[in-house]
Amino acid sequence: AQKVTQAQTEISVVEKEDVTLDCVYETRDTTYYLFWYKQPPSGELVFLIRRNSFDEQNEISGRYSWNFQKSTSSFNFTITASQVVDSAVYFCALSEAYDYKLSFGAGTTVTVRA
Amino acid sequence: EAGVAQSPRYKIIEKRQSVAFWCNPISGHATLYWYQQILGQGPKLLIQFQNNGVVDDSQLPKDRFSAERLKGVDSTLKIQPAKLEDSAVYLCASSPTPGLAGEYKNIQYFGAGTRLSVL
Numbered sequence: 001a002q003k004v005t006q007a008q009t010e011i012s013v014v015e016k017e018d019v020t021l022d023c024v025y026e027t028r029d030t031t032y033y034l035f036w037y038k039q040p041p042s043g044e045l046v047f048l049i050r051r052n053s054f055d056e057q058n059e060i061s062g063r064y065s066w067n068f069q070k071s072t073s074s075f076n077f078t079i080t081a082s083q084v085v086d087s088a089v090y091f092c093a094l095s096e097a098y099d100y101k102l103s104f105g106a107g108t109t110v111t112v113r114a
Numbered sequence: 115e116a117g118v119a120q121s122p123r124y125k126i127i128e129k130r131q132s133v134a135f136w137c138n139p140i141s142g143h144a145t146l147y148w149y150q151q152i153l154g155q156g157p158k159l160l161i162q163f164q165n166n167g168v169v170d171d172s173q174l175p176k177d178r179f180s181a182e183r184l185k186g187v188d189s190t191l192k193i194q195p196a197k198l199e200d201s202a203v204y205l206c207a208s209s210p211t212p213g214l215a216g217e218y219k220n221i222q223y224f225g226a227g228t229r230l231s232v233l
Contacts, residue, residue, distance in 0.1 A: 003155075009169075021133060035221075037224075042226060043203060043226045043227045044117075044224055044225065044227070045157070045205065045207070045222055046224075047223065050220075050221060075161070091156050092155075093156075099170070100145065100162075100209060100220040100222070101147075101159055101162060101170065102157070102159065102222060104154055104156030104157050104158070105156050106156050107154075107155075107156055
């Protein structure tokens with residue numbers, strides 16, 4: 001069975017601070033995908049990033065970066081120089097390679113104060 | 115490109131009443147999903163369609179919930195009769211046709227959801 005754990009319930013920062021969101025996952029599959037989604041107050045889940053299990057290269061995309069470590073089953077996500085518009089609930093999710101079903105964590109609420 | 119459309123945005127009903135939600139996926143997306151998101155939790159998959167066929171409905175409470183996607187495009191989710199614990203946001207998502215979208219085939223795109231309150 002798949003499981004995604006986001007231990008941080010809420011994070012509050014001041015604008016321009018960096019924010020790192022933790023995600024730990026469990027799966028018996030050798031091929032899988034990991035995702036981060038953002039849910040602003042409007043309610044729509046917005047796709048941010050995806051990583052497959054064979055690619056542990058960490059990347060930076062604008063103000064977003066991620067740290068994928070299979071050895072610790074972690075897929076952490078960082079927002080650099082946070083802005084008020086980054087305030088939202090962030091979800092980590094996991095899917096198997098062939099059925100595309102997403103298993104979500106409980107989410108981390110990020111509040112960025114001006 | 116238009117996103118996933120859902121209606122209504124909000125619905126308030128009394129327990130034991132029935133309710134229906136509508137979803138129109140992104141044009142050309144073969145796979146459609148319905149999720150239930152209870153306050154403070156992550157979304158939980160209820161049902162997955164591939165075109166007009168059901169791929170997975172193992173988490174759908176079939177005694178009260180039903181869903182259909184008759185022409186392989188838009189979909190409706192119904193609850194009859196509703197219970198207090200059905201209060202949640204119901205999210206619809208779609209993803210491109212497997213095999214045709216290459217790298218992007220398993221990215222799900224979500225609508226804004228329908229917030230249901232059962233009193």
